[in-house]
Amino acid sequence: MAEPLESDSSLLVVILDVNPGSWARSALPLDKALQQMVIFINAYLALNTENRLVVLGASPRECRFLYPAPGGGAPTHDVQVYEQFRAVDARVLSGVAAMVEDAAGDDAGHSLMSRALSMALCHIRRISASVMTKVWPRILVLSAGSDSAREYISLMNSIFAAEKMSVLVDVCKVVAQDSVFLQQAAEITGGNYVRVDTPANESLLQTLMFTCLADHYTRGILNAPSNELIDFRATCFCHRRVVDIGFVCSVCLSIFCQMAPVCSTCQTKFTFKVARAGKGRASGEPPAAVAAAATAAGTPSAAMSSLNLS
Ligand SMILES: [Zn+2]
Ligand SMILES: [Zn+2]
Known part of the structure; x- marks a missing residue:
């Protein structure tokens, strides 16, 4: 197994839980969380011009590719990285708004997290096979909802697939209740699980920047936040x-x-x-x-x- 080098690029798949019901119960509104997530995504793209990005939205009804646009193929490399910021911001924000509109009324449901993870892994597989240089894949899940016990088996299958593919799964959980399944996803794949408790303005952005921005190489140097109280049930x-x-x-x-x-x-x-x-x-x-x-x-x-x- 090759060791990550400092110059290696990353492939980040962001899974956004856009279930309007879950966000309505959280102290942090979805639009505020999105603003901070977009800043994080821009910071990630600015780190290395070769970095690749995929954004997936998951609602109780469907999972949708928000960036790059479906059918657009693999993301293209834009020399003018600031232009890419604009395209990402516009597509993610308008895509989430459309999904929220479509999911209105599904307040009681759970977002389709296992489906989103499977789609992310398939996409990572496809991109990894199509590029000549080594890219280090990872997934970041921004979740506001609770676990759905019905999803356990498919979710665990995805988690073990991610581990086999050396895909780190970072989880950022908004609201007080922990997600047992996503905690296990982070622990098994070597990613970080962080919880944002305080609704205070920039705490989500700060948490994302400190724990989820570092690539595979840098994580070997940093001390990751420890997850001592993981529920392995x-x-x-x-x-x-x-x-x-x-x-x-x-x-x-x-x-x-x-x-x-x-x-x-x-x-x-x-x-x-x-x-x-x-x-x-x-x-x-x-x-x-x-x-x-x-x-x-x-x-x-x-x-x-x-x-x-x-
Ligand atoms: Zn039983
Ligand atoms: Zn059996």
Whole structure:
């Protein structure tokens, strides 16, 4: 695996959560956040004339490429970088305004984050394959919404794909509630997870500049903000509920909140030999923590084991 050089350029995919309902509940209005995001994007473009930019909008209804315009192909290199600032600003602001208008009335929904991440990864793949020089890809998610448990599986698949592709995922979360899934995205891919609590005017811009602007090379020198309190809990595949203790199929690694005789994902059959209470477990632990030694018929390696996820 090649090490990043100081002269290498970056490919940044910005995913903007434009769910009007989420922003209405946050202390920072969407238009103020956008103004600061646009300044950040301009700073990123100014860092290296070879830097590439993609901006994606995600609403509860759709995901849309805001920059470059759809069908416009790979972003072109503009010698006059200030001209590019103008084009980016205009396209992002008008694109977000159009998406907000279309999404009006979908206040209760969650933005399609997993779809946006998949689109970002596909785009990164396409650009990386089409350029001769090495570009270091990363994704920045600006999110104001809460997690959607329904998205857990697809989101985790995207996160592991990003990790395999060496794509850093930075997450900037506006409003007080943390996003469990996006925290894991940042942690697994080596990106930064930052939360903007104070609605005070420029705090979003300051946070973005300090934590998300540095490229792969510079991050090797800087001390990243530590994420000590990450919630690593998973969502069960059966009810899409966040679980503290889950049961994991040893064949396909699906997570369930209850023991089941058959894995609903890969159809593996288990035979249970439940360990006696008190044998090999700490007293006071809930009964669900009793380890189930199970073997599937014909496949001795298959078992459903309990896993403490907290
Ligand atoms: Zn369940
Ligand atoms: Zn399974």
